Amino acid sequence: MGAQTGGGGVSAAAGVALGMVGGAIRISTPFLFVSLGECITEKSGRVNLGLEGTLVMGAMAAYGVSYLTSSPWLGVLAAGGCGVVLGALHGWLCARPRVNDVAVGIALMLFGVGLAFFLGKPLIGPTAPHLPSVSLGWWSASGQVRSALQVNALFVLGLVTTAAVRFVLRKTRWGLVIRTVGESADAARAMGYDIARVRLLATMAGGFLAGVGGSFLSLFYPGSWNEGLSSGQGLMAVALVIFARWDPVRCLLASLLFGGASALGPALQSVGVTSGYYLFNAAPYVLTLAIIVLTSSRDRALLGQPAELRMAR
Amino acid sequence: MGIGVSIGAISPLAEPSAGGAGALVATAEARRAARRKSAEAFAIPSVAILGALILFGIFVALTGRNPLAVYHEMYRGSFGTWFSFQNTLQRAAPLMLTALATALPLRLGLVVLGGEGAMVLGGLAAAAVGVHLHTPMSVKLGMFVVGALVGGAWMAGAGTLRAYRGVNETISTLLLNYIAIALLNHMVEGPLRDPASLNKPSTLPIGDDNMLGNLPGLDVHWGLVFGLAACLLTWFLMQRTTFGFAARMVGGNVRAALLNGLPVRRLIVVATFLGGLGAGLAGAVEVAAIHGTANASLVTGYGYTGVLVAFIARGNPLGVVPVALLLGGIGASGGLLQRVFDLPDATVNVLQGIIFLSILFSDSLYGGRWARKPAVAA
Numbered sequence: 001m002g003a004q005t006g007g008g009g010v011s012a013a014a015g016v017a018l019g020m021v022g023g024a025i026r027i028s029t030p031f032l033f034v035s036l037g038e039c040i041t042e043k044s045g046r047v048n049l050g051l052e053g054t055l056v057m058g059a060m061a062a063y064g065v066s067y068l069t070s071s072p073w074l075g076v077l078a079a080g081g082c083g084v085v086l087g088a089l090h091g092w093l094c095a096r097p098r099v100n101d102v103a104v105g106i107a108l109m110l111f112g113v114g115l116a117f118f119l120g121k122p123l124i125g126p127t128a129p130h131l132p133s134v135s136l137g138w139w140s141a142s143g144q145v146r147s148a149l150q151v152n153a154l155f156v157l158g159l160v161t162t163a164a165v166r167f168v169l170r171k172t173r174w175g176l177v178i179r180t181v182g183e184s185a186d187a188a189r190a191m192g193y194d195i196a197r198v199r200l201l202a203t204m205a206g207g208f209l210a211g212v213g214g215s216f217l218s219l220f221y222p223g224s225w226n227e228g229l230s231s232g233q234g235l236m237a238v239a240l241v242i243f244a245r246w247d248p249v250r251c252l253l254a255s256l257l258f259g260g261a262s263a264l265g266p267a268l269q270s271v272g273v274t275s276g277y278y279l280f281n282a283a284p285y286v287l288t289l290a291i292i293v294l295t296s297s298r299d300r301a302l303l304g305q306p307a308e309l310r311m312a313r
Numbered sequence: 314m315g316i317g318v319s320i321g322a323i324s325p326l327a328e329p330s331a332g333g334a335g336a337l338v339a340t341a342e343a344r345r346a347a348r349r350k351s352a353e354a355f356a357i358p359s360v361a362i363l364g365a366l367i368l369f370g371i372f373v374a375l376t377g378r379n380p381l382a383v384y385h386e387m388y389r390g391s392f393g394t395w396f397s398f399q400n401t402l403q404r405a406a407p408l409m410l411t412a413l414a415t416a417l418p419l420r421l422g423l424v425v426l427g428g429e430g431a432m433v434l435g436g437l438a439a440a441a442v443g444v445h446l447h448t449p450m451s452v453k454l455g456m457f458v459v460g461a462l463v464g465g466a467w468m469a470g471a472g473t474l475r476a477y478r479g480v481n482e483t484i485s486t487l488l489l490n491y492i493a494i495a496l497l498n499h500m501v502e503g504p505l506r507d508p509a510s511l512n513k514p515s516t517l518p519i520g521d522d523n524m525l526g527n528l529p530g531l532d533v534h535w536g537l538v539f540g541l542a543a544c545l546l547t548w549f550l551m552q553r554t555t556f557g558f559a560a561r562m563v564g565g566n567v568r569a570a571l572l573n574g575l576p577v578r579r580l581i582v583v584a585t586f587l588g589g590l591g592a593g594l595a596g597a598v599e600v601a602a603i604h605g606t607a608n609a610s611l612v613t614g615y616g617y618t619g620v621l622v623a624f625i626a627r628g629n630p631l632g633v634v635p636v637a638l639l640l641g642g643i644g645a646s647g648g649l650l651q652r653v654f655d656l657p658d659a660t661v662n663v664l665q666g667i668i669f670l671s672i673l674f675s676d677s678l679y680g681g682r683w684a685r686k687p688a689v690a691a
Contacts, residue, residue, distance in 0.1 A: 049483065089670075093670065093673060093674055096674065096676075096677035097677045098676050098677050098679065099673055099674070099676050099677050100673070100676070102424050102483055103424065103624060103673055104670070104673050106424075106426065106483075106620060106624075106669075107621075107624075107666060107669035107670045107673055108666075108670070110617060110621065110662065110665060110666045110669060111662075111663070111666025111667065111669065111670060112666075113662065114659050114661075114662025114663045114665065114666045115659075115662075115663050115666065116659075117657065117658075117659030117662065118656075118657050118659040118660060118662070118663050121657040121659070227659075231491070232487070232491055235484075235487050235488075236488070238484065239484045239488065242481075242484070275503070276499070277499075277502075278495050278496075278498035278499035278502055278503075279495060279496075279499045281495050281498075282491065282492050282495030282496070285488045285489075285491040285492050285495070286492060288488055289485060289488045289489070289492070292480055292481070292484065292485065293474060293478060293480055293485075296474075296478050296479045296480045296481075297478070297479055298477060298478055298479045
């Protein structure tokens, strides 16, 4: 990519490309964590639409704990803990007869966001310590390049988590159990597994990751707590899992793509194109929708979709 | 597989009748079962709301406030005085309309969350059309018709994708909400911006003479009548027409509907369109009665609260009316809670979330321990 040649005279097109590469790295992290979490949950045959609420709760909790303890990593843990609690609530409700997981997700989304705004009211204003980041742009003289390659520790952790989730789902006994429950509840039941318990644990694990994703929002980028912090990343990540065909590595690629698309508006603005700013802000949503439309089919379930999953079809 | 798979569990219609095959023999038994069912339909949501109020009371107590005092103020701020009750009515009106956007497709087994987007675009389209018309009557008529149609078309888009392409309607409508809000921002900041609107970019105002007035003798605008009429009409449509019967059949058992040769796909598109009409009209009413112009104030969250209303009412258009009043009342009391108890404005959202969760929990109580037969296996 021409953008990375750096130097003083970065042309407009290269500037946009650079902005999008930087955006892909910076913005993709919450997408990545939420989609990995949702991937685990959906593999077990259940949908948690409430991860938007988990994300916002995680952001609030992380900011609060980081502010109180001066340790951003404790904040990340607290965010994950919030996610586990909300995931447990989801799993418990859905295990009851005739309770619909999509509806519970919507309810938890509204509840989580409401609760986070309620509890987070006093946190608007104070500054909490941020998560550390690594600068990979030291070789370049251009400030733009250096700020684009400011890689946060959580992003690196996200890469590790991607590999870990892939490994657990594919190569371990736990992964096999989760996939069995997701593919055929009857078979899993016949083998003596407790379906509700497996799904509960998968939802809690998914909630943990989504909460961690939220901590990135408040502790690195945008890097403070306010009520407009999330612009639906939690929801888009759920759509992204469908696009990624329930595969952790493809979740990572899709997250990077979405991060880049989200950065389109600001990147264009930074080089002076301001006319369609608000339209470009819709780019990630339009992209998500277009991808789902293109990959859906009227006649068959999606490739790679857990058979017990009632959401995508 | 099924078009309505995801929601079967929510619709009471999907439950096998408690009498079953034995009903032919034991009609008394069947009648008892029917009576129990209608008693359940009223008692269970009531108990669920009561349970939610208790939970919220505990939550409030944990923040160091007296829950009884909080509820007293909430009552004063919503139903207790004539002034606050009119405020409640004013808020309930758009909720009735946006709730229909979710309630109608819910009867077909679809979970649609697009009321917010359809409402925003309905309002935007209404304002864009309104400034080009001249007599007060034509302005209003044009705004309502165009606003509703735009909302309907927006939602029917999601319905079409669902019916003909298998695109999950829950996710597509959520995404469409964000796209609609981006469109609104683009239009009021750019092509449709009134140059005189400096602090808050808006479209050209429709003019004071063209505003939708209040009901005679009340401080409540005509939107309330629209909301009530829309709910009544929808009820009639769903319960007393062939369309409604076919739609409910799709929600009950999509395979049976297909086997009977029902045009399931077309029914889905029409139902989402009709629901969208309601949300679009809500946007047009907000513009015509309150804002007088389209701007970011249209993004109120009424669309999402409407989803909650529709779920609590279990998709029943007549049930939407009291539930919209209840949630409108909760919304109306928010300001008072802020002033008297220094509670954040999100307090109302917490209560709504708890009610929603409690109502969903209560879905598992139908045909519960007091039923003769064991609950149907999942």
